[in-house]
Amino acid sequence: xxxxxxxxxxxxxxxxxxxxxxxxxxxxxxxxxxxxxxxxxxxxxxxxxxxxxxxxxxxxxxxxxxxxxxxxxxxxxxxxxxxxxxxxxxxxxxxxxxxxxxxxxxxxxxxxxxxxxxxxxxxxxxxxxxxxxxxxxxxxxxxxxxxxxxxxxxxxxxxxxxxxxxxxxxxxxxxxxxxxxxxxxxxxxxxxxxxxxxxxxxxxxxxxxxxxxxxxxxxxxxxxxxxxxxxxxxxxxxxxxxxxxxxxxxxxxxxxxxxxxxxxxxxxxxxxxxxxxxxxxxxxxxxxxxxxxxxxxxxxxxxxxxxxxxxxxxxxxxxxxxxxxxxxxxxxxxxxxxxxxxxxxxxxxxxxxxxxxxxxxxxxxxxxxxxxxxxxxxxxxxxxxxxxxxxxxxxxxxxxxxxxxxxxxxxxxxxxxxxxxxxxxxxxxxxxxxxxxxxxxxxxxxxxxxxxxxxxxxxxxxxxxxxxxxxxxxxxxxxxxxxxxxxxxxxxxxxxxxxxxxxxxxxxxxxxxxxxxxxxxxxxxxxxxxxxxxxxxxxxxxxxxxxxxxxxxxxxxxxxxxxxxxxxxxxxxxxxxxxxxxxxxxxxxxxxxxxxxxxxxxxxxxxxxxxxxxxxxxxxxxxxxxxxxxxxxxxxxxxxxxxxxxxxxxxxxxxxxxxxxxxxxxxxxxxxxxxxxxxxxxxxxxxxxxxxxxxxxxxxxxxxxxxxxxxxxxxxxxxxxxxxxxxxxxxxxxxx
Numbered sequence: 001x002x003x004x005x006x007x008x009x010x011x012x013x014x015x016x017x018x019x020x021x022x023x024x025x026x027x028x029x030x031x032x033x034x035x036x037x038x039x040x041x042x043x044x045x046x047x048x049x050x051x052x053x054x055x056x057x058x059x060x061x062x063x064x065x066x067x068x069x070x071x072x073x074x075x076x077x078x079x080x081x082x083x084x085x086x087x088x089x090x091x092x093x094x095x096x097x098x099x100x101x102x103x104x105x106x107x108x109x110x111x112x113x114x115x116x117x118x119x120x121x122x123x124x125x126x127x128x129x130x131x132x133x134x135x136x137x138x139x140x141x142x143x144x145x146x147x148x149x150x151x152x153x154x155x156x157x158x159x160x161x162x163x164x165x166x167x168x169x170x171x172x173x174x175x176x177x178x179x180x181x182x183x184x185x186x187x188x189x190x191x192x193x194x195x196x197x198x199x200x201x202x203x204x205x206x207x208x209x210x211x212x213x214x215x216x217x218x219x220x221x222x223x224x225x226x227x228x229x230x231x232x233x234x235x236x237x238x239x240x241x242x243x244x245x246x247x248x249x250x251x252x253x254x255x256x257x258x259x260x261x262x263x264x265x266x267x268x269x270x271x272x273x274x275x276x277x278x279x280x281x282x283x284x285x286x287x288x289x290x291x292x293x294x295x296x297x298x299x300x301x302x303x304x305x306x307x308x309x310x311x312x313x314x315x316x317x318x319x320x321x322x323x324x325x326x327x328x329x330x331x332x333x334x335x336x337x338x339x340x341x342x343x344x345x346x347x348x349x350x351x352x353x354x355x356x357x358x359x360x361x362x363x364x365x366x367x368x369x370x371x372x373x374x375x376x377x378x379x380x381x382x383x384x385x386x387x388x389x390x391x392x393x394x395x396x397x398x399x400x401x402x403x404x405x406x407x408x409x410x411x412x413x414x415x416x417x418x419x420x421x422x423x424x425x426x427x428x429x430x431x432x433x434x435x436x437x438x439x440x441x442x443x444x445x446x447x448x449x450x451x452x453x454x455x456x457x458x459x460x461x462x463x464x465x466x467x468x469x470x471x472x473x474x475x476x477x478x479x480x481x482x483x484x485x486x487x488x489x490x491x492x493x494x495x496x497x498x499x500x501x502x503x504x505x506x507x508x509x510x511x512x513x514x515x516x517x518x519x520x521x522x523x524x525x526x527x528x529x530x531x532x533x534x535x536x537x538x539x540x541x542x543x544x545x546x547x548x549x550x551x552x553x554x555x556x557x558x559x560x561x562x563x564x565x566x567x568x569x570x571x572x573x574x575x576x577x578x579x580x581x582x583x584x585x586x587x588x589x590x591x592x593x594x595x596x597x598x599x600x601x602x603x604x605x606x607x608x609x610x611x612x613x614x615x616x617x618x619x620x621x622x623x624x625x626x627x628x629x630x631x632x633x634x635x636x637x638x639x640x641x642x643x644x645x646x647x648x649x650x651x652x653x654x655x656x657x658x659x660x661x662x663x664x665x666x667x668x669x670x671x672x673x674x675x676x677x678x679x680x681x682x683x684x685x686x687x688x689x690x691x692x693x694x695x696x697x698x699x700x701x702x703x704x705x706x707x708x709x710x711x712x713x714x715x716x717x718x719x720x721x722x723x724x725x726x727x728x729x730x731x732x733x734x735x736x
Contacts, residue, residue: 049136049328053194054096057135062097062104063124064088065117067143069109072169080268080277081142082108084200087278087286088140095327096136112143114165114176121184129191136194142279145201146175148220162220163201175220200259200266200279255298255320257285267314281316284308292326295372297334301326322670325374335376336671337413338366341395348400352414355392357667357717359548364388364416366398371411383412393716394667415671426540427463428454428508429477434467438483438504442523446506449529450481459540460533470513479508479516479539481532486520508535517623517677518652538623538677545619545672546657548719555718558608559662563587563722566599566646579646592724594649602644602722604636604660611635612662614642615669621654621726622676627669628658636662649726657723664716 054060066085068078085106093099105124107116125137144164162175169175188195259266259281267280288304299322309316325332342351350368354360366386373381384401391397400409430447433439454460463477470480487501499505505520506528519535521528550556565587568580579601584592594600606612614636616629629644636642661669 049332051096053134053136054098057132059098059103060092060096060136060138061124061128061132062089062092062138062140063120064104064106064139065112065141065143066106066108067112067164067166069166070144070164070169071110071167075144075164075169078143079274080279081200083275083278084142084282085140087282088138091286091289092138097138110166112165113167114173117141117165117176118180118184122187125195126184126187126191129188129195133192134194135192136196137188137192138196138198140198140200142200145199146220148175148177163199169220172225174222174225196255198257200282255318255322255324257316257318259316260314267312280312280314281305281309284316289326293372294325294328294332295334295374296326298322298324298326300371303339332374334374334413335415336673337369337376337415338671340368340410340412340414343400343406343409345400345406349389350386350398350400350409350414352396352398353394353668354416354671355394355396356550357393357661357663358416358669358672359544360388360391360396360416362388362391364396366396366414367417368401368404368409368412368414370408371413373413376413376415383408385417394665425457425459425461426536426543427461427476427478428536429463429469429480430465431469431480431482432465432467433483437485437502438523440504440523443483443504443506446521446523446528446532447481450532453529453533457533460536470511477511479510479536482507482509482513483523488515506532508532508539514654517621518654519623519677535623535677538674541674542619542623542625542657545617545625545659546721548659548661550718553716553718555608555610555612555662555664555716557718557720558606559612559614559660559718559720560605560607561658561660561720561722562603562605563592563724564601564603564643565592566601591655591722593727594724595727596649596651596653596729598649599646600649601646602658603641604643605641606636606638606662608662609638610664611637612664613666615661615663615667616644617659617661617669617672619657619659620676621652621656623674624676625672625674627673651726653726653728655723655725657721660720662718662720667717 064085066081068081070077085108089097089099089104089106092104097103105120107120121139125139128135129137141163146162146164148160148162160177160179162177163181164175165173167173185195185197259279269278269280269283271277284305288301288308291304292301298318298320302316302318302322305316305318321333323334323336325334339353340350341353343349344351350366352360352366364387366388367376368383368385369376370381370383383404386399386401388396388398398414404412430451433443451462454462469477469482483504483506485501486499486503486505488505488507499522504523506523507520508516510516516535516539521531525531562583565582565584566579567582569577570580572578579599581601586592592600602616604614604616606614612635614629615627618624618626618628620626661667
């Protein structure tokens with residue numbers, strides 16, 4: 001690292017928006033920046049979803065806050081905040097934000113008081129979101145950041161993170177606290193899914209060690225006014241959740257871009273002219289954005305940004321819906337993929353960033369797709385496939401496909417096409433339709449096509465045919481390809497695209513006879529056999545993930561996973577509403593049983609003697625595999641316990657699993673995620689009880705761990721599971 005480089009760089013710090021509910025939230029980040037980098041080959045994605053939305057909504061809306069000059073003489077002036085906003089304005093203008101005061105509202109310097117920020121947030125963003133929900137809404141704050149002693153005892157570190165309005169630190173004027181911003185964000189996201197909030201300021205963790213100008217202030221040591229303290233006690237974040245410093249879920253509802261770790265400083269460039277200075281991350285972000293293509297994902301953008309800043313003693317991060325295309329809508333989402341980390345052309349080997357930690361085994365088949373591919377399936381854009389020859393805990397070596405260039409291989413997206421499992425394949429019994437209404441030519445064609453399609457499939461084996469498979473021995477099969485009319489599925493509120501009740505359908509089930517994943521396929525569907533096979537594969541994927549473990553690790557049995565029921569809420573000694581928790585003995589002995597609508601949470605305790613990074617996955621009754629929490633940089637210390645947010649049991653009914661994977665080094669398990677095979681219910685969103693968790697924080701950037709990866713062995717990871725059952729709401733007897 002070139003230490004001399006920092007003599008030409010100023011530092012500004014980033015408000016630690018991880019605690020409470022002050023965070024960066026968006027469904028897309030539609031910025032088509034142009035860069036001075038003449039080598040850029042990207043388009044900047046000027047034809048973004050935001051541009052399209054603007055055409056139909058009459059424009060997008062932004063509120064931009066820039067404070068270089070504060071009212072209080074005790075606050076040092078900054079350089080670059082107004083330049084940040086000027087440059088962001090130009091970027092927004094290229095992506096559907098009309099460059100006028102109606103659509104882009106700017107509060108600069110002394111105009112950006114606390115009340116003005118709150119009022120304009122509502123008038124400029126919330127009110128326009130009510131009128132134009134499909135438009136895009138952008139908020140940016142550039143200025144000082146700080147902390148204040150937490151009045152609610154809700155933050156782990158005992159402090160609330162703040163942004164510093166222009167009139168703060170003057171008599172009777174205070175910082176804008178994260179818990180005050182959370183209700184504003186909740187208002188905005190109630191009316192639109194296209195909200196982008198960016199904070200380029202900093203937490204004051206290292207302020208006493210800095211000599212250069214920063215975007216940070218020392219903590220405000222004044223007592224919090226009684227009226228504000230009372231207001232904060234009523235603020236619980238975006239969704240009235242009651243998790244104070246526990247797990248926050250990984251989600252596909254937003255994209256968050258942060259300049260650095262809360263413990264680091266966010267630096268400013270030091271151009272010869274003060275008027276030309278920017279935040280170092282902002283400038284690098286604009287450069288990276290100028291290189292994106294319509295298929296570049298946020299995960300790839302994050303890699304670009306971190307590589308550009310690898311020598312700057314600053315670690316930016318992007319979290320959220322990382323598989324979404326940059327500037328794209330939720331429909332423009334790439335399937336999760338593995339990353340190629342090395343290509344050895346001489347040995348014809350490719351190294352991928354996945355190993356035994358996600359179940360890769362020697363002999364597994366890895367398919368490689370062109371970097372521009374979003375849907376990683378079939379032959380389209382497939383470069384070829386290779387076989388895993390060597391597996392490490394966090395990486396694997398794969399034979400290089402023929403006729404693939406080194407450059408294409410390095411940029412390729414990889415997926416596990418087939419794992420060489422020790423487990424037996426899924427044994428499927430075919431039910432012969434006995435009812436004349438079901439035993440149609442269409443039905444016979446589906447069964448025949450299904451049998452033919454699985455002949456060479458290592459995941460599926462036909463166990464036979466039977467007119468009444470449920471009267472036989474359940475040990476003879478794992479699944480039954482059964483048939484019935486849709487009436488079996490007609491629950492009124494679980495299947496929004498319901499056909500007529502007498503429609504003949506196929507479904508997969510186990511010995512219980514209940515439809516697997518609440519999923520049916522119409523007999524007349526030309527793709528019926530393919531869809532049914534997909535259900536079997538998803539069952540196999542879920543079974544494999546459930547069974548994934550490491551019995552050889554010293555961490556085995558050191559992660560204690562338990563369930564806590566929430567029976568209501570009460571006020572603690574500080575007047576703060578908190579969950580009323582109940583730990584039932586039977587829940588700790590057998591699989592807990594919940595009814596739809598029941599509230600609960602999970603707790604994970606680390607009983608090992610080393611810190612462990614906790615990854616929490618949901619294996620849902622809809623067929624989904626969801627990465628709910630990934631500890632990218634913060635480990636759970638020995639003896640400590642963390643809790644999830646309060647969860648609500650929801651449809652579809654059935655057995656779900658929460659799986660904890662603990663590692664001694666950060667590891668990404670998002671490649672294991674799969675969407676549900678059918679929407680569970682119109683409301684609330686999500687298809688698993690755990691999928692209703694809403695993120696309220698931003699985690700530290702995942703530091704580059706490639707050098708550490710080689711040191712990880714089988715001692716360094718372990719798993720634990722907890723199954724629970726969701727049943728229908730108890731029927732209420734009618735008095736009529």
